[in-house]
Amino acid sequence: MSIFIDKATRLVVQGITGRDGSFHAKQMMSYGTQVVSGVTPGKGGQLFENVVPVFNTVAEAVRETQANTAVIYVPAAVAASAIFEAADAGIGLIVCITEGIPVLDMTRVLPFVHERGARLVGPNCPGLISPGKSKVGIIPGNICKPGKIGVVSRSGTLTYEIIHQLSTHGLGQSTCVGIGGDPLIGTNFIHCLAGFEVDPETAAIVMIGEIGGTDEQQAAEFTKSSVTKPVVGFIAGQTAPPGRRMGHAGAIISGSSGTAAEKMAAFEQAGISVMQRPADVVPLLKERM
């Protein structure tokens, strides 16, 4: 098992003929993901890499290829529209890699997605991977190994660093989810923790947070009340000065509730083992398992 994606994932790639979309579509295909179709308006009828049919709309792609998951690589200016389209076409899992979507667009996207019963991962995220089964997004497949650790993170390359630490020490992963660094995202820590808790293949969970907002504090409360599996956590931004954006639109400390110190304290109170640095992940997990 795994969460959100597995061998049954049938993927449509929105923006498959674009620079990023085509590169990563090939990467996902060579990883073994079932890429069943692509969408680029105006390029319907083409074949991507001689095998993947391209459609003008997501609705056609769903009808013709039974896609159940969509991944979005289109430019920021049209990314909100791409999410609306995927949700309207009945896609159950929408993964938006694109960064730079205006937050006000997301205030309209999220209720729409929710009303149609779809799950959105992202935006501004690296996507997901269930090692050995399916990869949706841009997490490098070669650093992952199949195994029992569930990873959920707000970051991109920091996630790779942690996965790399796990894999090189023989700790494989059930699923790794990058939920994205934006202030408004579709899937949060709690959704992933709940998924890992009921996933029989996940034995322990690694949660990687950042300064800004209170998602980590809420995740800590949820862990305390509803997660029986061991959880190890990290918060990036301990040295960040208050009131400044640290690249991610989400990583801004405003008021006291967003600081690393406060989040680390919330983790500890919830029984989450707190890493001081990425290299602590392996010893802490071994201690807890």
Added chain:
Amino acid sequence: MNLHEYQARDILRRHGIPVPPGEVASTPQEARALAERFGGKVVVKAQVHAGGRGKAGGVKLAKTAAEAETHAKAILGMTIKGLTVQKVLIAPAAEIASESYVGIIVDRASQRPVLMVSPAGGIDIEEVAAKTPEKIHRLAIDPRYGLLQHQALTLGFKLYADVKQARAAADIMQKLYAAVYGVGASLAEINPLVTTPDGSVQALDAKIGIDDNELERRPDIAALRDVSAEAPAEVAAREAALTFIKLDGYVGCCVNGAGLAMATMDLVKYYGGEPANFLDIGGSSNPQKVVAALRIITSDPNVRSILFNIFGGITRGDDVANGIVQATREFPLKVPIVIRLTGTNEREGIAILERAGFTALSDMDEAVKQAVAKAKGKAA
């Protein structure tokens, strides 16, 4: 992107919100001319992207046009929180009967725009929130329907008992909500919203922050950016599509990805050093970005060693390596450099570096330890 008060007032005015008169001056002479035109007492207000202008002496009342000129002369060129004042707002001194607060921010938790109002205006709203939270009234707005009239009026009555004033405030709230979506604001505040002795309700001071992601599709708003009001290194970084924030330490950091960049700064501290900056070269790197990054880092005289921490995903190791080699040819480094390079095209990247006489590490902790040690070695 932050807007100046005078720019925010303009936006409110364009959205139909009553804003008392006021114009901006760049020289003491202009300030005097404006004060003469307005007649009577005027307020001279520094236009900088910093709070606490009043406490810093950046807001002064002038009884005459000559006094307005004197105040403008003192305030223009003044430094407030490291930023030089280039412009002053000249506005007729308003007679104020009451001060309230009205603001809209996008709230992460409810994932909606949230309207906040408080009868305790004129002071820092975070202070009100901390000391007298019961004086702040909040409403999460459903963006599908916008701010409905009865919702706005309910909050209007939290500010004013008089129905006319409550209606006026409600109208201002609905227009402020329209302005948020109209200009792509992540924050819009009227503080204070005042009543005058004749009973009218007006937006005396305004603060608007624009979501940077909105600027591409709003060239008119992007044109409001005041580069002279920002730190030069941060302007250079933005132009090179990098994210850079200067800090007070001495280990210059160049990392791909914001989360890893923050974790790298934290690790510098963990090993006893102090990071000189946050610098994220972003996802799809090209060598030119790396050159720009090195130029920015080396322009900081406090930097005693440079640390690269690259975990290639979309970013390719060979691109970063080429950038480092190219940069050091253009401007030889005066401080030691430590490079950690792993992930996509790491082998190609390391080969490029080695041909140019650099070495590369694969472990993050080892690289940070070395960078801190080298920074300290040079200091000793």
